[in-house]
Amino acid sequence: MTRSLLFFLLLHLAAAPAALGLDHTLAVRLRELSAEAFLDAIAYELRKDPAARPALDALPRGAAAAAAAGPASTQAALFDAAAALVPAAALPPEGRAAAARAIGEARAYIAPPDLPAWQESPLPEKRTPPPGLAVHRGGAPETAAADPASLRWKDADGYAASRLGPLTAVLDALGPRDRIVLSNLPPERLPLNLFGRGRLLALNLPVSGYAKRLWLLEGAGGRRTLLLGSFQGASFLRHFELLIKRRCAGKNAPSLTVAEHRAAYEPYYRALTALRAANPGALDGLEGLAAGYAESFRVYWSSYSLSSASDAAGDWRVDLYRPPGAGLWGVVSARSSYYGETLGMNLRYLVEESTGIRTVLIAGSGGSLDPRPLYSMTYPSHVIAADGSTVPNALASQADYTAHVSVHSPLEETPAWTAAALRRGAGTVDVEMAQAAAALSGLGLRLGFAVLVTDFPAERPVFARALERASLARQDPALKYGGLAGYANGVEEWLRGGPPPGWQPIEKRLGRTLAEQSALNLRGAEARLAPFSPAEQRLLERLEKYFTASPPSFSVRMSTARAARALEDEALLSTGLVAALKGNTVTPFTPGYEEEAYGAYDYIFGTLSYWDGPERYGPAVLRLGRDAWRRRAWATRRSAMRALAVEAEEAGLDLEAAAADAGTVEKAGARFASWIVVPRDLPEALALQVTEELRALPPAAAADFAAAPDEEIPALIARHDVGWLEGKIWKSARMEELELVKAPLPYPAGISVPAARLGLRLVPAK
Structure with missing residues (x-):
């Protein structure tokens, strides 16, 4: 604050009645901080629209102090004084209109009363x-x-x-x-x-x-x-x-x-039922409710808009839409707050009064414990309610277990809390969704959740670049809200019979879940390989029993340099995430055809077997723990590129020509899909695979398996090159999910030092 402005403000306050009851220093500070809060709210809205941003850039220094030093006697007048300092007049007409909208949005959000900052x-x-x-x-x-x-x-x-x-x-x-x-x-x-x-x-x-x-x-x-x-x-x-x-x-x-x-x-939990009572008939016939980012629906669902209903105070609001083929939907917003359990309880009471509601969707900002791009929308597979129960997310892929938890406040997210949340498998955290899941889970509803990543509570080096641009206290609303079109449009597509927006790309392409495809493949393999000889039947039963009791490992082979980078980042990243999070230019090892086939650059690949996989990928190995891959992985017998090669050979084409031929690509996609297996089906599917592959080998190979004790099965699998799968994990894996690290002797310092710091077991690579 400049000296002259401070002097003016002190004189202004000194003339006020002594009954105000505040000393001058505190009074000055309250008035100035109020003006700062008003300008911060206005600035946040100005940043959303590129046409309005120049007004923010030209805002004079000391604007809050100037507004506070003026004659405004109420908070509403002080807001107007702060808004008047926004230099919008010099903008072109589009910019002036955008600035006016931004100021209006800030006023609606902050709702300055026509009262002084303090009063007896x-x-x-x-x-x-x-x-x-x-x-x-x-x-x-x-x-x-x-x-x-x-x-x-x-x-x-x-x-x-x-x-x-x-x-x-x-x-x-x-x-x-x-x-x-x-x-x-x-x-x-x-x-x-x-x-x-x-x-x-x-x-x-x-x-x-x-x-x-x-x-x-x-x-x-x-x-x-x-x-x-x-x-x-x-x-x-x-x-x-x-x-x-x-x-x-x-x-x-x-x-x-x-x-x-x-x-x-x-009374605060019943704001929506009060709104319904104040607007008789307006909410009748609702089939679904959505809460969160109502402004995005107002933009992207505008052609489906019917009307809006608000409570008497103009606080809670339900916008009504009818997307084609999706029924009547209400999108809930509140000017004041539906923080914490308040949202879930309001939705519960409204659902109990409106028996036609079958689906409830909740979206909001949250922190990511997993590496994810800043301001990306994620769909956790489950929400862990306060009582420890898990509620599945109808918008998400169930093939990758990434749970969501809630806290009363982000200020609970200490290192001790984060460590405990990671042990529970949590990937995202907010302050509302788990409470809402607990309130709604017993009502027979289809529940969906979406989390917009705005911060990173866990302390990991991999988050450093993203945190240069934002934090919970400082966010870019233009970037934050820029990706919400995908959410609103994805929900619309899902409501009209399409796949959920959080499905993995391969699931969207197949039109079914990975678990459903795996079950189809298992039945198909049984039918294709039958009948089995008595010896094969005995081996099948024995292998399935062994694979159930002693599951294989998920081993990711790589160069020692890549292993060192992963340990330094404290995260194992897919190719796509390396580029998105670290800004590094990456030359993918995976062929471009696989990216086109199922978004391969967003996966981590490993060998799912009893050996560590082909050594051509590098001498170092990061092995995921059994619980991690069982919850998060899916696998195929071979790669999508191998499926294309098989079809190319049958069609008499080289790989380049096959990749350009739509019919061959379609057949390769079907073959690749027929190889999909999820962890639930792995023991039986892997036993069938070994049996099928042994049929193609000399009889001595099957005889080896028949004669060997169970403990020799892993060695036989490696010796005869049968029974291994290409495992895939979406996006990233945490260091907490690793079982061990292998590296050649002598251990490079880039591996041994971080492995010791992270408490990871380090063993020599053979």
Whole structure:
């Protein structure tokens, strides 16, 4: 703030009545931070539209201080003063219109009241605390294990400050004699021993004031109590508890208490049913609900739009659409918040009142524990509810187990929490979906979930480049929302009978799941190979039993240089992810035909057998643990390129000509599909494969298998080159999923050092 502006603002505040109850330093800071919050909201919206961005670039330095130093007496007037400083007049007509829309969106989101930033508020003498009020000294039990001070993800302090907004100034002004109370009740419902008597100020602060209300009480002896009350959700309250603890970490801070009456949340959980009651008939006939990124549906489903219904406060809204062949759909949004469990409970109550709803979809921002491109949309295979149950995702591929979990607040995502989540198989995390899954899973609904990756809670070197561009506290809305067309259009295609948007490319091409294709292949192989001789039948049964009891390994062969890079990144990446995450130019080992056939560049390839695979791929081996490949892999007898080669030979064509011939490519695709096997079917499928391959070898090979004890089966498989599969894992694998690392002696330092740091077993390559 410039000296002249500060002097003007101090004079302006000095002339205000003493009853305002704030010292000048805090008053100045609250006003300036309010203006900053308004400008931040406007800037966020301006960044979404390239036509409006020049106005942001030309915004004068010190704009927040200039707005704060003006005569605006209410928060609404202060917002207008901040908006007036946006230099939109110099833009062309399209830019001026875009800037006006951005300012309007910011105003609608932040909803500045026509009230001053602080005002005296009467404090009723009579208190009516409800029976059963739960009081927790030090914080809510659910967050007792969280330690926000130990967070290590990027800009955690900036994130906390951005969510607290101007409230940071109040928190910084409090001392150890003061206290903080978080409650879902207003002052008149709290007991005197928790919220006493004195001068009460209502704080009307942007960002930190929505979905709750703020009061500052000055009691006897100058002791102050900051009340964050009337919270509209239990998770939201706990989120702010952790935000405050992060802000106060390492300081001589006030005491903190949570006072909660669960029944007081119910009106907020019934906002959608209240909306339905206020709009009779408007929501009748709904077949599905979608929540999250409503603005994308307004753009990409605009031709299917019918109407909208809102509640009396203009807060909750349902946009109605009828995509061809998909029935009537409602897309839910809320100006205030449906943070945490609030969304799931609202959807549950509406579904219970509207018996025709059969599908509910939820999309939102989340953190990725797995390597994924920033602002990419991901579809976890399952959501792990709070009770530990898993809810399948109707929008996702079930061939790759990538679970989703939820927290009360991102400030729970400490290194200890992240390690535990990874052990559970979690790949993404947010603050709403698991609560919604728990609320909705018993209603017989088809549930779908989509996560837009906006941050990376796990500390991994592979995330470094993405984190140069963004964090939870600093995001690029143009990039963030730019990819949502794929989500809205993918959902539409699915509703009209197409594949789910989260299916793997091979599943979309086949029109069925990998598990369904594997089952078809298993039945086909049995029919094709029958009848079996008595010796073959005995061997089949023996092999299937052995493969069930002692499954093969998933070994990824590579050069020592690539192994060192994977250990340095703390992630094993597909070719596509190396380019997307690290920006490196990659020359794929996999032929381009395979990329065209099923998106091969997005897979990690390995040998699924009892040996480590062909040595031509390199001397180093990263071996995945059994649980990892059983949950995440699928396999084929050979590669898609091999399928093309077989068809080319039968057609009398060379490979280049075969790849250019549509009929041959179609046959090669069918052959490749006939080789697909998923882990569930692997023991029987692999036993059939070995039996078939032995038929093509001299009888002595089958005799070797018949005579050998079970423990020699792996050696026989390697010796006769039978019974191995090309395994595939989508996108990436974590270091936590590795069983061991093999490298030639003497171990290169680029492998031995990170392997020791990561606790990986390192053994000599033979």
